[in-house]
Amino acid sequence: MTPFQRCEGVVVPLDRLNVDTDQIIPARFLTSISRSGFGPNLFYGWRYLPAGPGGAAPVPNPDFELNEERFAGAPILLTRRNFGCGSSREHAVWALQQQGFRVVIAPTFGDIFYQNSLKNGFLPVVLPEEAVDELFQAARKANALQLVVDLETQTVSAPSAGLRYSFEIDGFSRDCLLRGLDDVALTLTEADAIRAFETRHLAAYPWLARDLNATT
Amino acid sequence: MTKTLFDKLWDTHAFADREDGTSLLYIDRHLINEVSSPQAFEALDLAGRRAWRPGSSFAIADHNVPTTERGFGIADPLSRAQVDALERNCRNQGIAFLGMADMRQGIEHVVGPEQGVTLPGMTVVCGDSHTSTHGAFACLAFGIGTSEVEHVLATQSLRIRRMKSMRVNVQGELAPGLVAKDIVLALIGQIGTSGATGHAIEYAGPAIRALSMEGRMTICNMSIEAGARAGLMAVDDTTIAYLRGRPHAPEGELWDQAVAYWRTLKSDEGAVFDREITLDASRITPQVTWGTSPEMVTGIDGLVPDPDREPDAARRESYRRALTYMGLAPNTPIRAIQLDKVFIGSCTNARIEDLRAAAAVVRGRRKADSISLAMVVPGSGLVKEQAEREGLDRDFVAAGFEWRDSGCSMCMAMNADRLSPGERCASTSNRNFEGRQGAGGRTHLVSPAMAAAAAIAGHFVDVRELGPGEQR
Numbered sequence: 001m002t003p004f005q006r007c008e009g010v011v012v013p014l015d016r017l018n019v020d021t022d023q024i025i026p027a028r029f030l031t032s033i034s035r036s037g038f039g040p041n042l043f044y045g046w047r048y049l050p051a052g053p054g055g056a057a058p059v060p061n062p063d064f065e066l067n068e069e070r071f072a073g074a075p076i077l078l079t080r081r082n083f084g085c086g087s088s089r090e091h092a093v094w095a096l097q098q099q100g101f102r103v104v105i106a107p108t109f110g111d112i113f114y115q116n117s118l119k120n121g122f123l124p125v126v127l128p129e130e131a132v133d134e135l136f137q138a139a140r141k142a143n144a145l146q147l148v149v150d151l152e153t154q155t156v157s158a159p160s161a162g163l164r165y166s167f168e169i170d171g172f173s174r175d176c177l178l179r180g181l182d183d184v185a186l187t188l189t190e191a192d193a194i195r196a197f198e199t200r201h202l203a204a205y206p207w208l209a210r211d212l213n214a215t216t
Numbered sequence: 217m218t219k220t221l222f223d224k225l226w227d228t229h230a231f232a233d234r235e236d237g238t239s240l241l242y243i244d245r246h247l248i249n250e251v252s253s254p255q256a257f258e259a260l261d262l263a264g265r266r267a268w269r270p271g272s273s274f275a276i277a278d279h280n281v282p283t284t285e286r287g288f289g290i291a292d293p294l295s296r297a298q299v300d301a302l303e304r305n306c307r308n309q310g311i312a313f314l315g316m317a318d319m320r321q322g323i324e325h326v327v328g329p330e331q332g333v334t335l336p337g338m339t340v341v342c343g344d345s346h347t348s349t350h351g352a353f354a355c356l357a358f359g360i361g362t363s364e365v366e367h368v369l370a371t372q373s374l375r376i377r378r379m380k381s382m383r384v385n386v387q388g389e390l391a392p393g394l395v396a397k398d399i400v401l402a403l404i405g406q407i408g409t410s411g412a413t414g415h416a417i418e419y420a421g422p423a424i425r426a427l428s429m430e431g432r433m434t435i436c437n438m439s440i441e442a443g444a445r446a447g448l449m450a451v452d453d454t455t456i457a458y459l460r461g462r463p464h465a466p467e468g469e470l471w472d473q474a475v476a477y478w479r480t481l482k483s484d485e486g487a488v489f490d491r492e493i494t495l496d497a498s499r500i501t502p503q504v505t506w507g508t509s510p511e512m513v514t515g516i517d518g519l520v521p522d523p524d525r526e527p528d529a530a531r532r533e534s535y536r537r538a539l540t541y542m543g544l545a546p547n548t549p550i551r552a553i554q555l556d557k558v559f560i561g562s563c564t565n566a567r568i569e570d571l572r573a574a575a576a577v578v579r580g581r582r583k584a585d586s587i588s589l590a591m592v593v594p595g596s597g598l599v600k601e602q603a604e605r606e607g608l609d610r611d612f613v614a615a616g617f618e619w620r621d622s623g624c625s626m627c628m629a630m631n632a633d634r635l636s637p638g639e640r641c642a643s644t645s646n647r648n649f650e651g652r653q654g655a656g657g658r659t660h661l662v663s664p665a666m667a668a669a670a671a672i673a674g675h676f677v678d679v680r681e682l683g684p685g686e687q688r
Contacts, residue, residue: 031294033254082410090361119363171236207466211271
C-alpha cells in the first residue's frame with residue numbers, strides 16, 4: 001500500500017447527503033477483474049448528461065461540481081453525512097483514487113467504505129458537522145480553497161480561511177497508513193497465534209471444522 | 217457478568233488484542249461472489265499465498281448471471297470473464313464453487329442458509345454488504361471489501377475493533393397482510409440510513425419472535441440500509457427447525473451438541489446495550505419508499521413530502537433532488553403513483569415465503585396492461601423448484617408475470633435485467649438509490665405482496681384492500 005502522510009491541494013465541495021457507493025461507481029461498471037480503469041466512471045450518473053441515442057461518447061454535465069475547471073485535479077473531496085453508504089464495493093475507493101482523490105472529508109461514513117479506504121492508502125477524515133459546515137462556507141467564498149490534511153498531526157487546515165481542525169483516527173489504521181503497511185503480511189506475522197486459536201476454536205465447536213468441499 | 221448476543225459472538229472469536237483497541241476476529245465462514253473477489257484472488261496469487269482454510273469458504277456466481285436462457289451461457293464477455301475467473305480461482309485454491317448450471321445456484325445470502333453453510337454462532341463474512349442477512353441465525357455476519365476478502369482468504373481473520381451494540385425491540389403484533397419488510401422499512405424511516413452506523417443491531421421482541429426465518433432474514437438483510445454493520449437475532453425453536461437436515465448442518469451426536477450450544481445464543485437478561493430503540497409493530501402500515509434513499513419511506517396512506525416543510529437545509533436539498541430524480545410532485549398520494557415495471561426478487565425478498573405471498577395476491581388475476589414487465593426471480597434454484605412444486609409459477613405466468621432463473625438480477629442491474637431511463641418500478645429489493653436498477657430508473661421499495669398488488673392495479677394499493685387472489 002502507498003503510504004499516506006500529508007495531502008495539500010484544492011478541495012471540491014460536494015454538498016450532498018448519503019452519497020452511496022452506487023453513485024460513486026454504478027454497478028454496471030463493476031464487471032471487471034482488474035483493479036484499474038474505474039476513474040473515468042466515477043460519479044457517472046451525475047458527471048455526464050443522460051446518454052443520447054446511438055451510444056455516443058458521454059458528455060460532461062456542466063452543472064456537476066467535479067466538472068468545473070477550477071476543481072480539475074483536486075485531491076480532496078468535502079461532503080455531507082454518511083458518505084459511501086450502501087454496497088461494499090471497494091471499486092468506489094479505487095474510482096476516487098484513480099480520479100486523483102486522496103482524501104474525503106465528511107461528518108460520518110458508511111462503515112464498509114471507511115474500512116475499504118484505509119486498506120488503500122486513501123484517507124477518510126471524520127470532522128464534526130459544524131466544522132464541515134464552516135469548510136463548505138469557506139469553499140464557497142474561495143474560488144478554489146486550498147486545504148492541508150496532515151495525518152501525522154491529525155489536522156485539517158485551510159490557511160487562507162484561518163481554519164484548523166483536529167480529527168480522530170484509530171492508532172492501528174493511522175500507523176498502517178503512515179507506513180504504507182501491507183496488512184496481510186502484518187497479520188501473517190501472527191500466524192502462530194491464529195493457528196493456536198483455530199485449533200482451540202474448532203475443538204470447542206467441532207461442527208465448524210466441516211470441509212465444505214466434502215459434499216459439493 | 218451479563219452479555220449481549222453480540223458480546224458472546226465477539227468474545228468467542230476475538231483474540232490477539234492490541235492496545236490500540238483492535239483484535240483479530242477469527243472467521244468461520246467466507247462466502248465469495250464473482251464481483252468482489254477477482255482482485256483479491258489475483259493479489260493472493262501475486263504474493264504466492266494460499267487460502268488459509270479453503271474448506272471454510274463457499275463461492276457462488278450470482279451478481280451478473282443471466283436469468284433467462286442460461287443454456288446459452290453469459291452473452292456479455294466481461295460478465296462471463298468474471299464468472300469464469302471465480303470458477304478458476306476457486307479450483308486453484310480448493311474452494312467449493314456452485315456454478316450457474318447447478319440446481320442449488322442462487323443468491324449467496326439465500327443459498328448460504330438454505331445449504332446449512334450458515335450456522336448459528338458463526339462469524340460470516342462476504343464481499344457484499346447484505347451479508348448482514350445471516351445474522352438472523354445468531355451469526356456475527358457483515359460485509360467486507362475486496363482487500364478484506366483477500367485478508368480473510370490469506371489469514372482466516374480480520375483485525376478490527378469491536379462494534380457498538382444496539383437493540384431494536386419490536387413490540388406488539390403486525391396487522392394481517394403486513395410482513396418483515398414493512399417492519400424494517402419503518403425502522404429505517406425512523407432512525408435513518410446512518411442511524412445505526414458502527415453498530416450491530418440485535419432485533420428482539422414478540423413481533424420478531426413471531427417471524428419465520430425468511431422474515432427474519434429480510435430484516436437482518438436490510439440492517440445495512442440503517443447503516444449497521446450487522447443485524448442479529450437470538451436462536452429459538454424456529455431457527456433450529458429451519459436448520460435441521462440442511463446439507464451442511466451437523467448430524468447425529470454433533471447436531472445435538474451444536475443445538476445445545478446454539479440455544480445459549482441470546483442476550484442475557486439484563487444485558488446492557490449502547491443504544492435501545494422500541495418500535496410498535498401494531499402501528500405499522502404497508503411501507504412504500506418515495507425517494508432515492510431507503511429512509512425516504514412512508515405508509516401506503518401517506519403523501520410524497522413537501523421539501524419546503526423540511527427544516528434541515530441539507531435534508532431539504534436531498535428531498536428536492538430526490539423528487540426531481542423520481543419525477544414526483546410534493547403531496548402526491550402514494551396510491552396515485554403509476555408504475556411501469558414490477559420486480560419480485562433479491563436477497564431481501566426472493567425466498568419461498570416471499571413468492572407464496574406474492575402468488576397469493578396475483579392468483580386468478582392479471583397484471584395491469586400499463587405494466588410493461590412484471591418479473592419474478594427466485595432466490596435460488598431450489599426456491600424455484602419448490603415454487604414450481606406448489607404451482608406458484610403457473611399463478612405468476614397466468615397473471616402475465618415472467619418466471620426467471622435465480623440471481624441478483626434487477627436488484628442491482630449488473631446483468632441484462634434493468635430499467636430504462638424514466639421507468640418506474642415497484643421492487644422487493646433493498647435499495648432505491650439513483651440508477652440502482654438501471655441508469656435513470658426509479659425504484660420504490662415494497663414487500664412482495666405490495667409489489668404483486670401494484671402489478672395488478674398498475675399503481676400502489678393497500679394489499680389488504682385489494683384482498684387475496686383466488687383460493688386454491
